[in-house]
Every structure is written in C-alpha cells, then in structure tokens.
Amino acid sequence: MSKITIIGAGAMGSALTVPLIKNNHEVRLWGTELDHEIINALLAGEPHPKHKCSLPSAIRPFKEESLAAAMQDTDIVIMAITSDALGMIFERVVPYLHPGMMIGSVSKGFEYDGDGNVVLLPEILKERLPKHLTDTLSFVFIGGPCKAVEVVWESPTSVTYSSTNLFSAKHLQKTLMTDVYRVEVNTDVTGTEICAAMKNAYAVGLGMAEGFKKRKGFLHNNTKSALFTFAIAEMGILSQALGGTLLSVYGLPGVGDLEVTGEAGRNRTLGEVIGEGLTASQAIAKMKEEGITVEGYPAIRFGYLLAKQLEREAKLAVSDLPLLTGLYKILYEDAPGYETITTLLQQCTGAYK
C-alpha cells in the first residue's frame, strides 16, 4: 500500500481515485482554488459535481489551504492540472518533494518556458525543480485514450505510462492497474506527450469533416478518415523532430487517443461549427460567450509555433505539415474551412512516407 496525493480534483484527477482505491492505496485528493465546490461536495459525502456520481468513500479530500497535510509522508504525487496552470501549481508542490519521490502527470499540452519557447509539459515541471531534486525525482507521463468519467464507471480502458525511467513507469503501473484500468509502459516520453498535446488540435480538424456533412448535405466520412490518417502522420513527424519515436504515435497515445478525442467533445464541436460554415472568429466568439474553453484551439497555435521553432533548428520543414498549417490558417487567419481542407488534402495525399 502506498500513499498517493493527487494534485487537482478535476475530472481526471478524481477519476484516478477509483483504480487507486481498488488497489487499497491511501488516496489524498487535493483541490486547487478552482476546486472548492468539488472538495466541499466530497467532504459532505455528495457526488462529484463533474462526474455526477460518488467517488469511493475511502478517499481523503483536502481543501486548497491544506496542501501540507495532503502531501505529508506521501510516496507518489500525481499532477492533474490543466496545462496553463501546471507550472504555477507545481511550484506550490515543490517544497514538499524529497529525493526518490515519484511524480505522475496526466496534465497534457504545451506551454512557454522561461525563455518564451514552446515546450511540452515535462519541461515545465522539470524547470521548476531545485537543483538537489533534478536528478533524484522520477517522472511518469500518462497518455492514451482515457475519458475520465469512463474510468469512474469502470469501462475497460487501456493507457500508456511513459518515463525515461522504465522502472518508475512499471512501479506506477503496478500501483494503478486493475482488471479494467489497464496500463502499458514505454520510454517514449516525447512521443507520448506530443500525441497528448496534438490530438486536441487535430480533433478540431476531424470535427470539421462532421460539419461538412451539414453544410453540403452529404457525408464526408472519407474526408474524416483521411484527416485522421494524416494527423497521425504529422504527429509522427513532430515526435521524431523532437527526438521521440513513432511507437507512441502508432499506439494508444496517438491512434487511440485521437480516436476517442475525435468521437465527441469540445474540440470536435469547434471544428463542426466551422465545418458548417462559421468563420473561426465567429466560432470562437460564440464559444467564449457560452464560457466554453477548447483545448484544441491553443494547441493548434502552440503546435504551429513549435513547428516554426523546429524549422529554425533545421529539424523539420513546416511545409511537411500541411494539415497543421491548414488548421492554423483556418483557426487563426479565418481561412475558409471547406476550401482549405480540400486543398490541403490534395497536398497531404502521398506526402508522408
């Protein structure tokens, strides 16, 4: 039995309590200032407001002011914070870390580092560590197709734990894996994280093909599958340019996670309304009005900026990524959805080797 502290009581952080409790661990769930309502509900024995169902009663919820108590004598910390707040929250956690601890992370996406470069989230965590901890902590990054609420319901789920330290990945696997929450391990952290970040971007494109159906009055499933295939190819190009491999891209973090992300959700919806005929400006304004944030929207920009950065480093050519380039033009320059996708498919077909 281990002591596990989950940082962030949102959908995914909370969901992981289910396999952890099933495996008889002591589970602390710490809420940020955005999670007050959630933690209060859990302390009152009520259902989790996001999942609309009860979490295991054995979990120990901690309010924002009780981070020290939540971290006391803990063995494993799991970061479950949105990408934009990850660095800031991690800074609050760092004082409680000590050599030999393990950090898992379900956070996904991109951020700017201190120098203004686009980096994947592992860098954001590592740059915040004091020197004496840098080489003594092990990090495990979680990817793969995993809707949080389905982990709570115990739908059979398969995910990837990725770490440069395979022993750590296996240890976290052993800690969380159950009969229905299945975990594979690999060492391709870069590939796993590129997929985790970029699947949201490309899912916007898949959504467009759904929108084309309404706009034109007939299915565009061929278009959607072609976009799906080319998205996978471009994730592979990005992963390799960053020093990752194709293993994760062709596995659960890439193919699997893009499949589940394209199936439903906000990224798809954003694409769908653009596919139907709204300009991106109109679609984004509409979503802002409704208070909806869409991860794929910044992911397209971050992905495109990263590609530009990699081009400057002579690690790829942005022209090798026609789908990402087209999505950037549609989302940030109001290029027309249908025409842009049709044109880029002409370029994409046969372009990837």
Add this chain to the structure above:
Amino acid sequence: MSKITIIGAGAMGSALTVPLIKNNHEVRLWGTELDHEIINALLAGEPHPKHKCSLPSAIRPFKEESLAAAMQDTDIVIMAITSDALGMIFERVVPYLHPGMMIGSVSKGFEYDGDGNVVLLPEILKERLPKHLTDTLSFVFIGGPCKAVEVVWESPTSVTYSSTNLFSAKHLQKTLMTDVYRVEVNTDVTGTEICAAMKNAYAVGLGMAEGFKKRKGFLHNNTKSALFTFAIAEMGILSQALGGTLLSVYGLPGVGDLEVTGEAGRNRTLGEVIGEGLTASQAIAKMKEEGITVEGYPAIRFGYLLAKQLEREAKLAVSDLPLLTGLYKILYEDAPGYETITTLLQQCTGAYK
C-alpha cells in the same frame, strides 16, 4: 484518354466512373448477372439503384451478355466484384486480356486457393491467368478509406493504389486522380490487402464497444479506442508475417480504412447487437432473416484460419493476436461478448511492440 472497363456495376465499380469521366476517359461499366437491375436503370437514364443518384451520362453500361463488347480494345480493366465471386468472374474476363494490360482491383477480402489455403485476392486473380499472361500483366490493388457513395458525391477522398510495379500504380493514379479523388501509391500490396480484408473483421469488434453502451448504460469510448489501436497492431503483425510492411497499416489502408469502416455500416451493426447482449448465433440468424450479409463475419474466420496457417509455417504465433482470437471465439463459438473483450484487453495492453 484511355478506355477503361469496369467489371461489376455495384457501389464501388459504379462510383469510380465519376473520377474517370471527369478525366475524360471512355468508361465502360459491365454488370454481372446480379447487376441486371442496375444496368437496365443506367441504360434507361435512371438513377443508379444503389447510389440513388445519376451517374455521369457519358458512361457506357454493358449487360452481362455483352462482356466481349465491353472489353473490346480496352486499356485498363478494373475488377469490382465481391470477394466470393471474384475468381469466377475473372475467369470470364481472362480470354479478353492481352499482354501489357493493366488490371486494377477494388475487390477486397480473402478466399481459398485451389489447395484450400486462405489467400488474399491478388493470388485468386493471378492463379487464374494462363502462363503467357502471368508476367505480362500488371496489377494494381486499391485500398484506403473510401465509401463508394461519397466518391459519387465528390466528398474529398484519399486512397492508396498499391502495386509491385510502381510505374503501373502511378499510371492508374494518373488515370483516376481528380481534385477531390486523391491517390497515393505504394508497393506494399500485401499490407494494403491485409488491411482491406481485416478492417471488416476488426470493425465488428469496434461495434461491440458501441453495443456495450446500451448494455451497461454508459459509454465505452475508451474501450473502443483501445480496440481500434490493438486492431491496427494486429494488422501489422499479419502484414509482416505475410511479407508485407507496416507502411500501409499505419496509413490510409489501415488506420484510415478502419476509421471509416468503424464509423457506420453492417460490420459495426453486427458487433453492436452482440455488444448489447445477443449471442453471435442469434445475431447472425437475425441478419440472415433480414437478408443482410456482413463482410466482417467471414473475414474473422478467414483471418483466424490464416493466422493458424501462418503459425504452422512458424511465421507468427496465434497467441500474438488476442483480439482476433477473441473475435473468433465470440463470433464462431458464442463466447460472451463483454467478458471476452474485457479479458482480451487485459492481454492486449502492453502485448504489442
């Protein structure tokens, strides 16, 4: 301008007339004895009965008895016949073939060869050629995500033309490619054909995850994406065991075609009713009653028998294919859907490298 004869006036054969006419070719569409109604409708200037819309008026439809006329002076023959009838119909075409001709094929699936072994359709065609034609004809096999009706509607579509003779693949590409019907070429015939045949089998599995939702009352999208990923991995194992590569598996013929096939259709529906709780026997009986044939059903058996065959040849171990094995048990031994899928996902996760 070339003369093209399409053998089989079903959905896909008829659909290819659209890009061919757009490219100003002379297009003959020959109907088998199953296509009388279609050819009569086209000769009368009526909509195609399967597509419910008109084909280009420039096509020349030929009745079954007019095969000689349909084949006269033709440059390229495109076989568009279901796998079970392909050999028989090809025997009728062979007398009209001459050295240097090109044969395209959109037929997909498995059959038994003369010795009772499971083979892919290229073998079925080649074993019917007289000696003097064996090395003088070139074959191009068409794979990738392509719902026929969307080719008629001109939804942007990307497909793969595969041939051991790259020049031939490029020639057929040039003959058919339009602004919206895009064609890439490769030489991985085996990979392309394994994907074309097996995507129907694995789509039955994807359908099951949809059925689980109704059975259990909550989504199983995580399950579906995991099945999707493992299906791709197993297609890769089969392709490589047969001497193919992974290029097609990770491209349009594999990832792309599985995506579009899992999206809708009979294979998915068969899986769905089993996922909901029917045994396979009940589900198959119901479909027979309704006169529905499902390609994925025989594909699961052929795929499993092929794996057994490859195991005897020491080219793979059937135990490396837990998903295919599980689908075979569910479809042919009435193993329970939910329990079998849950158990095989335990085996699959982390099993493929």
